[in-house]
Amino acid sequence: xxxxxxxxSLKKKAKKNPFLxxxxxxxxxxxxxxxxYPAMGEVNFMQEEDVRLETTRARFTNLLKRHGDLSxxxxxxxxxxxxxxxxxxFQAARATQTQEISLDGDQWNDGLLATIRERVxxxxxxxxxxxEANLLAGSHSQEKITYKVGTxxxxxxxGARIGIQxxxxxxxxxxxxxxxxxxxxxxxxxxxxxxHTIPFFLPIREAENDLLSSNAMRFIDHIGELLQAYVDxxxxxxxxxxxxxxxxxxxxxxxxxxxxxxxxxxxxxxxxVCLRYADxxxxxPTRVRVLAWPTPQFKKDNWTTPAPARLSYAEDxxxxxxxxxxxxxxxxxxxxxxxxxxxxxxxxxxxxxxxSFSAKAEHKS
Numbered sequence: 001x002x003x004x005x006x007x008x009s010l011k012k013k014a015k016k017n018p019f020l021x022x023x024x025x026x027x028x029x030x031x032x033x034x035x036x037y038p039a040m041g042e043v044n045f046m047q048e049e050d051v052r053l054e055t056t057r058a059r060f061t062n063l064l065k066r067h068g069d070l071s072x073x074x075x076x077x078x079x080x081x082x083x084x085x086x087x088x089x090f091q092a093a094r095a096t097q098t099q100e101i102s103l104d105g106d107q108w109n110d111g112l113l114a115t116i117r118e119r120v121x122x123x124x125x126x127x128x129x130x131x132e133a134n135l136l137a138g139s140h141s142q143e144k145i146t147y148k149v150g151t152x153x154x155x156x157x158x159g160a161r162i163g164i165q166x167x168x169x170x171x172x173x174x175x176x177x178x179x180x181x182x183x184x185x186x187x188x189x190x191x192x193x194x195x196h197t198i199p200f201f202l203p204i205r206e207a208e209n210d211l212l213s214s215n216a217m218r219f220i221d222h223i224g225e226l227l228q229a230y231v232d233x234x235x236x237x238x239x240x241x242x243x244x245x246x247x248x249x250x251x252x253x254x255x256x257x258x259x260x261x262x263x264x265x266x267x268x269x270x271x272x273v274c275l276r277y278a279d280x281x282x283x284x285p286t287r288v289r290v291l292a293w294p295t296p297q298f299k300k301d302n303w304t305t306p307a308p309a310r311l312s313y314a315e316d317x318x319x320x321x322x323x324x325x326x327x328x329x330x331x332x333x334x335x336x337x338x339x340x341x342x343x344x345x346x347x348x349x350x351x352x353x354x355x356s357f358s359a360k361a362e363h364k365s
Contacts, residue, residue, distance in 0.1 A: 083197045086179040090165050093155040097146045108149045113217050116147070116154065116162060121187045124160035152224055157181065161194060164220055166227050170235035178227050180204070182216075191216055201255040202226050202280065225281045232283045233257035236323035244327060256280055260323075264330070268338060269294045271311065271330070275318065284322075290314040290330070292338065309341050 094100075103112070147154040153165040166178040180196040190213040198204050204223060211219035234257050241251065251262040258280055264271040269292045276287035291308040313333055317326040 079197065082195060086197060089157060090155060090163055090179065093157060093163065094146055097144045099143065100146045100148060102148045110217050116156065118187055120156045120160050120162055123156065152220065166224050168228050168231040170232060175231050175235065180223060198223065198227065202230060229281045229283050230256055239324045240327050243324060266334060285318060288315040288318045311337055313337060
């Protein structure tokens, strides 16, 4: 009865003011409709998703930027083109030299490098004053000297530039040549690396920031050490692949060859070799790990020590020998090393019998 009275009252109000009736009905409806509020876990999940999306977006943006920088670099001048151009320029400089001086020990010093810097700037100023026409007409030119320091050749290039050509070798045989060109605006200003053909994964820019402005001679020597050590490590890996490629499985290495891993597949076990070099000027590893992993059947029949087993003799060889020499040493002594790891199986007699026998023997003695 009460419900019908309320309904009649709402109908009368609706006739007088339809909007008010509609609004009242909506409010009554909203009182019974439960409001959806996000749970706390859902809010946290949404926040975590937003963070992940932002991280992914930042990484993707950085990747696009690096791709753009690389595309621009490749479109301007490829590494091969730079090498060929600098190779011709160095050959021309050496062809027109009036003297080549070989330096030993203390002869290569900061004073000599300062003299070379002064010489290239004087030559640049002289050319600017006389003009190319007079130079080509045969006017007197300054003496052109090339300096040879070990495996480095230092040339005075046009435009107040100093060029260093690095010659690398392995086992007495010549390998690759690399170039680095330095320049400075004036004799008093610091030098910078203008261009080079050094592999991008070697830290030339870090060396430039740390050494070039404070100790240019040390910078030049350090780059030579980096290049020679890189070629040495690379050629060692190349040689073991060439000599023992049929025995080696899954060989991995970093671009500068300062991390090397490979697997030696033997009939009785698999030997994993992990090498880490202390720095990029090292030719022998400082962190070595050699482990022998027995095959399932061999482990079941013979292996009694915890697997895998460390091969200390192999680790010592790798720390003191070149990689090909150490590899030969490992393979040669592997059977004997495995024999030492294999221990005789204990007797099948119960432990109490063995103990009783031992006690009787001691009593008799």
